[in-house]
Amino acid sequence: DVKVTQSSRYLVKRTGEKVFLECVQDMDHENMFWYRQDPGLGLRLIYFSYDVKMKEKGDIPEGYSVSREKKERFSLILESASTNQTSMYLCASSNSRQGIYGYTFGSGTRLTVV
Amino acid sequence: GENVEQHPSTLSVQEGDSAVIKCTYSDSASNYFPWYKQELGKRPQLIIDIRSNVGEKKDQRIAVTLNKTAKHFSLHITETQPEDSAVYFCAARRVNTGFQKLVFGTGTRLLVSP
Numbered sequence: 046d047v048k049v050t051q052s053s054r055y056l057v058k059r060t061g062e063k064v065f066l067e068c069v070q071d072m073d074h075e076n077m078f079w080y081r082q083d084p085g086l087g088l089r090l091i092y093f094s095y096d097v098k099m100k101e102k103g104d105i106p107e108g109y110s111v112s113r114e115k116k117e118r119f120s121l122i123l124e125s126a127s128t129n130q131t132s133m134y135l136c137a138s139s140n141s142r143q144g145i146y147g148y149t150f151g152s153g154t155r156l157t158v159v
Numbered sequence: 160g161e162n163v164e165q166h167p168s169t170l171s172v173q174e175g176d177s178a179v180i181k182c183t184y185s186d187s188a189s190n191y192f193p194w195y196k197q198e199l200g201k202r203p204q205l206i207i208d209i210r211s212n213v214g215e216k217k218d219q220r221i222a223v224t225l226n227k228t229a230k231h232f233s234l235h236i237t238e239t240q241p242e243d244s245a246v247y248f249c250a251a252r253r254v255n256t257g258f259q260k261l262v263f264g265t266g267t268r269l270l271v272s273p
Contacts, residue, residue: 049202078260085168085265086265087165087248087263087264087265087266088203088248088263088266090260093260103260135202135203146191146193146208146252146254147193147205147208148193148205148261149205150195150202150203150204151202152201152202153202
């Protein structure tokens with residue numbers, strides 16, 4: 046069973062802090078994604094990566110950066126946290142093997158910026 | 160790029176009734192359409208998906224239909240039960256054409272009352 050693990054379930058940070066959200070998957074998936082989930086807005090893609098050291102901007106990358114130094118780990122970085130980044134953050138992974146197209150999600154990190 | 164619209168945003172039904180959630184997509188080249196269920200406080204999980212070479216797929220009480228001409232697809236849940244209460248997301252993407260990410264709808268909150 047594929048597991049996508051996010052390091053923190055709940056996080057409270059102060060405005061201006063640098064915040065790291067970590068995601069680890071254990072099934073050798075090539076592709077990893079960071080989404081934020083807000084009521085009424087669904088799942089919005091922040092960044093994704095289809096290979097080690099590769100990253101691509103999603104729909105709302107402003108204020109975020111990512112790091113993928115190892116295949117299993119994809120980190121989301123809030124360079125200077127702001128209150129409008131209070132949200133639920135979901136990590137997901139998928140593989141590129143033929144016939145398997147769905148995503149597996151982590152349990153999410155609820156971040157509150159005060 | 161792809162755009163997915165989902166309706167309704169909320170849906171309330173009585174236990175035993177049927178529920179239908181509809182999505183439309185814009186990219187005629189999309190050919191993979193999954194549905195995810197997210198229970199309160201949990202991760203989104205894939206419940207059913209369909210490829211564009213079929214028009215309907217069933218799995219017990221859930222079914223998905225696809226109309227490629229009209230570019231819409233729907234989730235049907237029959238004999239609803241309280242445990243069906245959740246947020247449901249549709250999504251669309253191309254497969255077999257290089258890396259393409261899933262584009263999600265904004266979600267439907269389904270409430271099944273006993």
